[in-house]
Amino acid sequence: MAPPLSAATFIDALRAEGLDVVEVGDWADHNRNHKGPWGPVHGVMIHHTVTRGSAATVALCRDGRTGLPGPLCHGVITKDGRVHLVGYGRANHAGLGDGDVLQAVIAERGLPVDNEASTDGNRYFYGFECENLGDGQDPWPAAQLLAIERVAAAICRRHGWSERSVIGHLEWQPGKVDPRGFTMASMRERIAKRLGIKPQTTPLPTPSKPVVDLSQLAAAARSNPKAKGRPVTYAGTRIVEAALVDAGLLAKVRLDGHFGEDTVTAYAKWQRSKAGGSFTGDAADGIPGKTSLVNLGRRYGFDVKE
Template sequence: MAIPLSADALIKALRAEGVTVVEHNGWRTHNRNHKGPWGPVNGIVIHHTVTRGTDNTVRICRDGHTNLPGPLCHGVIAKDGTVHLIGHGRANHAGSGDADVLHAVQRESYATTPPRPNQNDTDGNARFYGFECENLGDGQDPWPAAQIEAIERVAAAICRRHGWTAKSVIGHKEWTNAKIDPRGVSITTIRARIAERLKHKPSAGSGTHPQTLPVGSPVSLARLRTAAREDPSAPQSQTSYRSGVLTVEKALHAEGLLAEKWIDGSYGTKTLAAYAAWQRRLGYSGADADGIPGRKSLTALGTRHAFPVYS
């Protein structure tokens, strides 16, 4: 058990762990403390939002809705890895869960996963920090690498300050049998990453939005479109525009859309599918999300990953 970190201590811990933080107006006093206690705290619950778009997600999690007033968490972890702090104190995020799970988290006594929840008899809002992750929760929406790393850093920062291990971090679905989040990502793997991070000193971070590092050279839209049309049907590993394709593949990998093993400079079927997923993320559908780059979608990718686009 532990007394919750003060707002100042929380943000200091996050920044020390290299987390990019955005403080939203009033977050330090935005809470549901008038409805019950917050603390002593025992761990951290990770959620998905079932929303699209960071601004929209932050607004919903901050304000809540008629049947569930905000804040719905303490922070929103966006797809780009930015953590938006929106509340401090009791939040409507965990709800009721299983006392056996709470005891296992308190003791950090389970092996790989906590006991399966089968009753909802304990107030989780009093006992846990809560972080909502921007994701549709359909099992198809990607979890970008930057977002996974931010979850790892946020959880490690709080665990480090409280003297907890990674076993104090659970998914919402591990707290109650009434929820499925976070879906599409392995909370067991995330715990393993947190455990590894906690073996080392926190990595320094400025706490301001980082400049995105370049992943390659300027990309020709025309040559990339030709590669997208020719490479999928060409012999294995044949490429018609290696440098430009590599740049785009690295960016797609950073977005969590392409496995590292497919970064090979060939615009094959895996790259085609990954780029189509990028187009869908931007709101395109049907023939407009066929994996063949267009100027708007490629420029958007280049803006996020610091490579210029030319004709």
């Protein structure tokens, strides 16, 4: 078990790795520790922000947004390669993810495909948000990629971890696609070289997009919350719930695998939204249909099976 580095040791490690570090306000005391434990730590998680503009990005990651208070990470890596420290301690960055992935990170072995959202990642991971639109087209400048490499290596070096303790959000939580625009396999190879470790020769599995079965999901939605007997549910409900949480339409506490009344209400809001298809009236009933579900999948990284 590894206790988190002290704030002083953390920033010292980053600077020792040659990084340009910017301290933002009271970053060392800005956290969500009152909401749950911070540590033991087991790895580093990389994200992209889906934002444009360094100042606005740093402010968002420090302060958070409606329904998701800041800090949203420990450091923001902007396109110029600077690392802006916005918080230290528990941060709202990882969310619920796959416990099997956590065990693989702890053991520093190849990652399984993430297919569950049941383990609190905010407790166990250092988190870095990287300024990028996340559309696969926004470029990743060399200075920014180098900073990501150095940040991860700095923390791994202090903890005695290998590059396999560094993962992307897409490898942790079903439905996530970040970081998009480079592969985590290539980044881990860079980190290994910086650490002076020969890269692992065992190939890591390429995470596939999760698939949501439309007919099963619709059955789960129709059976809840007023049907008598045991509600219909299956793995796809967690994927869709995670997407609705990410969209700010569903509270994280409702991410339980059951397409209950709150999930139906949240899905109806998605159907009515422009991104969901701009449905109105009875068409926005909270029961997933092909158009709205495909739109949700495109945005949050899962495929749809009819």
